């Protein structure tokens with residue numbers, strides 16, 4: 001059921017790609033449905049270039065025959081399609097990065113004319129942080145000191161580990177501290193405060209970036225759009 005909702009939302013988002021666009025390819029199980037839908041459209045003749053946000057998404061896109069490009073050839077994107085871990089419906093602010101791709105995702109989102117998010121309705125929350133931790137990518141050096149700064153902002157930082165117990169590494173080779181804040185009052189202020197901590201590379205709060213969110217649910221797909 002949830003997988004059907006993700007897929008429907010992802011396909012609605014993928015339908016926004018048009019001939020000639022440079023498209024950011026997100027990461028995660030929902031973004032994978034969007035990449036699959038784009039692959040099918042490319043097979044039928046759609047002409048786009050993709051910029052993937054992870055090695056996983058790059059591999060999937062290559063398998064499907066989606067031509068890829070990079071920032072050296074295209075510094076601006078027309079559209080980025082991605083998933084999210086939490087969406088605040090009023091603001092379209094997001095938590096992202098439980099899949100570990102938050103840094104590349106934020107770089108791609110920041111370079112895109114439009115960021116379109118696809119989720120199932122279980123991702124909607126009244127306040128960001130209600131359910132998901134905020135992932136924070138950090139450098140190895142001084143990780144404990146960085147974690148202490150994060151704790152001082154009210155988080156409970158936990159080093160992300162794989163199922164094998166080994167510390168998770170992002171595609172950039174960095175560890176991630178998952179920071180439980182509980183419901184966040186001012187996500188914009190927190191996003192800025194997190195990135196001011198020495199040792200923090202990027203955090204998973206995406207504030208004021210999403211233009212629209214496709215939400216899959218029992219009644220089909222509905223669109224949330226940012227006002228203004």
Ligand SMILES: O=C[C@H](O)[C@H](O)[C@H](O)COP(=O)(O)O
Pocket residue numbers: 026027028029030031082083084085095096097098099100101102105
């Ligand atoms: O790093 C991962 C990304 O931010 C994903 O878009 C996010 O975790 C949502 O993933 P999923 O669609 O698998 O729930």
